[in-house]
Each structure stands twice: as structure tokens, then as C-alpha cells.
Amino acid sequence: MASISKLLLLLLFFSYHSLIAHAGEDRSYTVLSIGQKTDAAVCSKFKGAVLSVQACTHLRFPLAVPSWSSGAGATVPLHHRHGPCSPLPTKKMPTLEEVLRRDQLRAAYIQRKFSGAKAAGDVQQSDATVPTTLGTSLDTLEYVITVGLGSPAATQTMLIDTGSDVSWVQCKSCSECHSQADPLFDPRSSSTYSPFSCGSAACSQLGQEGNGCSSSQCQYIVTYGDGSSTTGTYSSDTLALGSNTVKNFQFGCSHEESGFNDQTDGLMGLGGGAQSLVSQTAGTFGNAFSYCLPPTPSSSGFLTLGAGSSGFVKTPMLRSSQAPTFYGVRLQAIRVGGRQLSIPTSVFSTGTIMDSGTVITRLPATAYSALSSAFKAGMKQYPPAPASGILDTCFDFSGQSSISLPTVALVFSGGAVVNLDANGIILDSCLAFAGNGDDSSLGIIGNVQQRTFEVLYDVGRGAVGFKAGAC
Template identity: 80%
Template sequence: MASAPKLLLLLLFWRYHSCVAHAGDDRSYKVLSLDSLKHDAACPERKAVPLPGAATVPLHHRHGPCSPAPTKKMPDLEEMLQRDRLRAAYIQRKFSAANGGAGDVQQSEATVSTRLGTALSTLEYVITVGIGSPAVTQTMLIDTGSDVSWVQCKPCSQCPSQADPLFDPSSSSTYSPFSCSSATCAQLEQEGSGCSRSQCQYIVTYGDGSSTTGTYSSDTLALGSNTVRNFQFGCSQVESGFNDQTDGLMGLGGGAQSLVSQTAGTFGRAFSYCLPPTSSSSGFLTLGAGTSGFVKTPMLRSSKVPTFYGVRLRAIRVGGRQLSIPTSVFSSGTIMDSGTVITRLPRTAYSALSSAFKAGMRQYPPAPPSGILDTCFDFSGQSSVTIPTVALVFSGGAVVNLDANGIILNNCLAFAGNSDDGSLGIIGNVQQRTFEVLYDVGGGAVGFRAGAC
């Protein structure tokens, strides 16, 4: 018989393991207030809490009342889902081409063009930074699916109106364009577009046909109270296809040009963000994030598609019960993406999820599909609804129990199925809501911490 101290140690180990193996509660049902899905006109006061040695800035939904950009009308669900379909399809094609048609996150070895970015119109979250000396406030979209950051600059041809004044390079004492012969210019590879007046030029063409081109440059970047010197970015002077009030884009991908890679020497190779549950609330972005207190799964990377951060989904639970899905169904891999809205699953996995979720929602009449969302319900006359829990199980045993706002979008299950089981899966931003999502690039892990915003 085990001694009392040994039994105590075993109990403590079991309790610790239970804590680190799950993110979120593990109840069978959650209550979702339908009022929480509505968009408020007011922005609640909330400040990002800075961490020692880290840079933390508030993060807002670009169409919500907290957004620094002039609020445009929220796109309707049909329009948003159509844009989202284009982005997801582009990402899947990119991985498929890199792997000679198979699309595996881990083993991509063929050359694939990195010139095309993903559609900007799906990006939903913005941060405010300062660029230049003196610093000029810029409101920028964030995207884990992009590496090259850029802002609109004077003079700018065909540039849409934006929230803040155009960045004027001639007014910054620390602005410096890269020469065509510089190593930084050569590093752009297919995103470089030659020279103009001996200055390095960049171009990014996105999956929706929009594009930005201009001078690749460096200047001082202010992230809250932190300063990043010699920040590399595109000074955009010609744009096409944009219809937005934001000032530019901040690339958080894994490539050499991204903000994360550039600041690794200062903040380390870990960053995190928390996407708020609704457009009326706030989250945060942190460079130099702490790596403890998270449920973690190994990060998968492709040397030929270095922008994206991959994970391995192993199983799905609905109402606390694991679905009967062969693990081989998930063999094509899955990526985390802040810009894709709806999570994409292999066809077999989605069919099992949809069936199980419908079985747990028998008390609500079915409703017609909304675009790619085909598991929908009639919540007429309801102020709140009771929904089965949905948990994602990743390699390493990490179990992530989704927030109620990460399960239902409008009146539909916020997941979609790929056309087959061979296409890349994508964990979209709806499912990431309220979690602090950690990208520990140096440690090779993706982490989740529930209830962070």
C-alpha cells in the first residue's frame, strides 16, 4: 500500500495534470445569452495590463465602438462569410501547392509563391501604434497570415480615406528607405518589386485582388510605452482594391519580415493575443508574452510556407463526449489564423460534429442555412439558449473547451466542413475568442488560457 506522502503526491500530480490539460470548463452544456451577440454602441473602459519586459497594446474589433477607426457599418453575415470562404480557400491552395497537392503543415517541401497574401477584407482586429519621430498614430489591422507590415504614406496614389493622418516620411527624423542592394531588400524575394530612385520597392497582392506597393523602409515604432528602433515596413504609395478606414497592416506571421521576427531580440520569440467575445469589447496583443499558465500543444511549421503556425487537431468533444472520428481524418494538419473567421474542419469531422450538436439542440427548431453555415437553429422568442459544450483536443493531450461565443455565430454552429478530408484545417477567430492564444515560436508550442478577455 502506498504511503500517505506518496498518495498526497499522486493526488497533487493528478490535480496539476487536470489543470494544465484543459482550457476552459468541462461542463456538458453552456448557457449563451443572445443579448451578448448584439453590438453595443458604447465601449467599456478596459486597459491592457503591461507585463515586465513585454509590450502590450489594446486590441479592438475594427467595426466596434472601441475601434479607433471611424466605424463603418458591420458587414452582414452573408458578405462576411463570402469573404471568409475566399480567404480559407486561398490558404488551403497555398499549402496544397507547397506540398505538391497534399497540403500537409509539417512536410511541405515544394516551392510556393509567397507574393500573394490573403484577403484583407476578412481581417477584423486592429491595434494602435506610433511610427516615426515624432510618432504619428496609426491604426493597423493585425494578421497572423501576413509577414510584411505597411502603412499608407505621403504621397499616396488611389489611397482610401483612413482614421489617422497619412504617415509623412519627410517629417520623421528617423525614417530611412532601404537601398536596392541591401540584404533586407533581397530578403523580400517575391515580395520585392525592384528599384525606384535607388530605393527598395515592395509589393503585396492579396487573395481578393487588392494590392499595396511602395518603398520598403525602416523607422521607429512605438508599442504602448515601448520603442522599437529600425522597424521594417512598407511605405505604401500605390494601392488598389481597398475600402477601409484603417491605416495599414501589422504582420504577425512567422516569416523574417514580421513584427514578431523583427522584435525577437528585444521581446523574445513569444507573443499572444486575446480576441474579445464581441465587437463591443476589447482584447490585447502582447509581444514578449509569458509562457506559463497555458494549455499547450506542439507548434508545426513549414519551411516553405513559414508565415503560418500549425497545430495538430486530434479529436472533438461535444457535450463532454468524444466523437468517433478516426485520428487519420486530421492528418492534413491545421493552422491557427487570426484572419479566418469560421473554423474549417475535414468533411468527416465536421459531419460528426454537426450531427452531435444537432442532437444536443433538439429543443430548438432547425433554421435554414446561412451561406457556408448549415447547422442553424430558430431561437425566436428566446433571451438565452442552452448549448452543448464543444472542446477541441490537440496533440499532446491539450483540451480547449470553447467559450459559448466561440460555438454559435448568429444562430448557427460556427464551423464549416471542407469539401473532403484531405484539405488543410483552419482554427478561425470565432473559436479563439476570450482565450489568450500564445504563439511560443522559440519554444515550439501554441497555448491557450481561458477567460483572458
């Protein structure tokens, strides 16, 4: 009996620890180096790359990309758009004030779309998705991929966004376009380009994002939360993702846009709607994708379609009929310094979404207050500092080359525990979280907290997963 009991305890131990995604060791404090700049002019190598592939090597298509992610599908490098690995010519980083102001626009817009939804009745597990007109402030989007479009493939540098479905690029000749890194996509130069007719199924599927007809060709329009918009011809062409090819990829060929001031060529929608890249390629790569957002602009990550599911801690994926583009999760608790905070589970009942475009994680007011208080208690050795925009738990690290931080862990339904990387706890000397005005607003897991983790969106199996230290 004694040996059986020991075996049972051992099995329980390993079962418990398999539900924890660690970023570093499991302890109550972690150390963050602050003595060196994170926006260095040198691009670091992929952490898990094979053959020591250089992260910022800018190759043109066709491009064979090594498999450094957990999946066997199509994988492409992912870069911070302002970092030294980015193919974009403009490297100037926006100020923190600018980033937080734009981030607040995006978060507020997303929360307005969910304001009538109640988690108990509206948010549920479901594989069904439908198109949505939900848009967001693009200014906060930070990560880009490079793809090939057309035959022969023309290089296009595109923002990624899990909060959008319709993908688009600026096309030649457009009447109103912003300047971009690569030449405008020219449909006339592609032998595989085809605009959709107004009576096509693809055009009907656009729903409210349809914009009528022009010369018998289907027109689309996407309007985002900050008032920016893009409109043009809804089309299809061949898409190159590394060494993989996607035929008849549906996208918007933008002829007129407003409100954009970056150097990107367009946007790749990774949302849950029918028009997204993920939905379109489900038959080829499977209905799952993952990405790893790098911790700094000088390092790189990846985006994988057809991601494998092994090695992840997982929590059920939730979907909302009111805004089906988004991927929801159930945050249940928060731990600071290894101790779970006294937050009633009902505080999280409105629900939480994963969003690659929101920078700062938004928590219900009660949860954020408890987190802020506990974190301050663990940071007594550092003097407080004035608030920085929406970040109000800030510290003075003058003269410090490294700082000791209380660990912060997010606990999700199903028992998944995600121990955040130190870079996901502190942003510019402040706790990298913000509180909603009350407990009824939607929670958002932003990209700061997602950095260094491979985040899995297994739509087919209804799960979101986390794997620490992936990039």
C-alpha cells in the same frame, strides 16, 4: 502504500487538469445569453485591466499601457475594427453574408497554398522561417491596434494578421490610396525615417515580394488572395508600441494600392517570416507573442510581444516549408457534451493552422459531419433553421433570452484540451464551424473559436498555448 497511491492519483489528477483550457466550468452544457445585442454602442472595460482602465480611451503617443496580459513585454490594446472601441470612424457592421463570403475567399486561398503539402512529410516542428509571398483576402480581417510610427510618433491604426509578414502603411504622397482614419504617414516629417537601398540586405530578403528599384530605393509589392495589392518603398523607422520603442522597424511605405475599402491605415504582419513584426523584435522582446480577441465588438482585447508562457495549456507548433508564414497545430479529436466523437485520427492528418484573419473554423469533412450530428443531437429542444451561407447547422431561437448549448472542446497533440467559450460555439444562431469539401484540405482554427482566450505563439520553443477567460 495506500497513502502513496492516493498521492500518485492526486498528482495525476492535477497533471491532467493542467492540460485543459477552460472557458467556463467543465460540464456538458453551457449557457449563452442571446437576449441583448452584442454590438452595443458602449465600450466595455478590459476584463483584466489594472486601475480600471477604460477600454476605448483613445490616447495618442507616447502611451503607457497597463500589463493586463500574462507577459512582461510590449502590450497594446486590440479592438474589433467595427466596434465602439475602435478608433476607425466607420462603425457599420458588415452583414453575416458579406463576412462569410469574404471568409470563404481567404480560407480557399490559404488551402490552395497548402494543397501540395502532406503533413507526414512536409509539416514538421522547426524554428526556421523564410520569407513568403502568401497573401489573403484582407476584407475578413477584423482586429486593429494603434501604434506610433516615426519621430515624432504619428498615430497609425493597423489591422493585425498572423497570415502576413510584410507590414505597411499608406504614405504621403501616394498616387492611389483609400480613405483612412488618421492622416497619411509623412516620411518627410520623421527624423528617423530611412528608405532601404536596392542593394541592402533587407531589400534582398524580400525575395519575390521585392519589386525592383525606384530612384535607387528598394520597392516592395504584396498581392493578396482577393486580388488586392499594395506597393511602394521598403523602409525603416521608429515604432512605438505603448511605452516601448522599436528602432529601425522595417515596413512598406505604400504609394499605390488597390482593392481596399476600409478606414485602416495599413497592416501589421504577425506571420513567421523574416519581415514580420514578431521576427524583427525577437531580439528585444523574445520570440513569442500573444493576443486575446474579445468576444464582441463592444469589448476589447490585447496584443503582447514578449508574452510570458505560464498558465497556458500547450501543443507543439508545426511549420510548413511550403507556406512558412503560418503557425500550425495538430488537431486530434473533438468533444461534444464532454464525450469524444468517433473520428479516426487519420482524418486530421493534413494538418491545421491558427489564423487570426479567418473567421470560421474549417474542419475536415468527416470531422465536421460528426460534430454537426452530435451538436444537433444536443440541441433537439430548438427547431432547426435554414442554412446561412457556409453555416449549415442552424437553429431557431425565437423568443429565447438564453440558450443551453452542448460544450465543444478541441483536443490537440500533447494532450491539450481547449473548452470553447459559448461565443466560440454559436454565431448568429448557427454552429460556428464549417466543413471542407473533403478530408484532404487544410484545417483552419478561425478567430471565432479563439475569442476570449489568450493565444500564445511561442515560436522560440515551438509551442502554441491557450489561456481561457483572458479578455
